[in-house]
Amino acid sequence: NIGAERFLPGEISLPALREAARRCQGCDLYRNATQTVFGEGVPDARYMLVGEEPGDQEDRQGAPFVGPAGRVLDRALEEAGIDRETVYVTNAVKHFKFQPRGKRRIHQKPTAAEIDACHPWLAAEMSLVNPEITVILGATAARALLGPAFRVTRERGRPLPRSEGGFYIATVHPSSILRAPDRDAAYAGFLSDLRVAAALP
Ligand code: URA
Ligand code: SF4
Structure with a gap:
């Protein structure tokens, strides 16, 4: 893992970043994935998700959060x-990591080293969009933005001031709702965390 830093463009703008990220080889995940899936949304978004x-669909289509989650x-x-016009959506890691199993591709969690390698893209998106509210969807995003000690289960739904201004608010990953034994309860908890985010000043 050499990290994404050296693949960043000279000119830092969202279109330049997106273009440069297509050629990133900052870790091994670019090898088997179809394409880089960069963030999408309004450049001056109030909410960064x-x-x-x-996932599998995102890897095929080249856009974040277009599948079941x-x-x-x-x-x-x-x-x-x-x-949606107030939102920018991205991921902590920009390539799909999977294990082939027959015709299927089984999602694998990125390692801490892969999260770190990809961090320069996320950091650049955060500084350009400079959102008022950053919604952290699950443990991987939490690790990327708040470090390994942060616990989503303990801190979810609680706004945390961001040093640059605005707030972070952590919640579960939407795909965890699809796997939950009680989907309705899991969804209700997720919605309640988003409502806290929606009500922030
Ligand atoms: N899960 C994610 O974390 N991101 C996506 O873009 C799709 C599924
Ligand atoms: Fe680069 Fe991130 Fe893809 Fe690794 S996962 S190759 S660091 S864009």
Whole structure:
């Protein structure tokens, strides 16, 4: 893992970053994935939503949160009253990590080293978008933004001031709702955390 730093463009803008990220080889994940999945959304978004890594559908389509987890996220955003026009969505890691199993590709969690390698892209997105509210979707995003000691289960739904201004607020990853034994309860908890984010000043 040499890290993404050396692949950053000279000119730092969202379009330049997105273009440069296509050629990133900062860790080994670019080898088997279809393409880099960069963040998307409005450049001056009030809300930055940070997931883990692209899934199977995202890898094929080249856009974040367009698969099953994205449908959960879209529904919850709408119910929480967070307009898509106020949101920028990205991931802590920009390539899909998977294990082939027959025809299927089974999602694998990125390692701490892969999260670190990819961090320059996320840091650049954060500084350009400079969101008022950063919604951390699950443990991988939490690790990328707040370090390894942060515990989503303990701190979820609670706004944490960000040194640059605004807040972080952590919640579960939407794909964990799809795996939960009680989906309705898991979804309700997720929605309640997003409502806290929606009500912030
Ligand atoms: N899960 C994520 O963390 N990100 C995506 O873009 C899709 C699924
Ligand atoms: Fe670069 Fe991130 Fe992809 Fe690794 S996962 S190759 S650091 S864009």
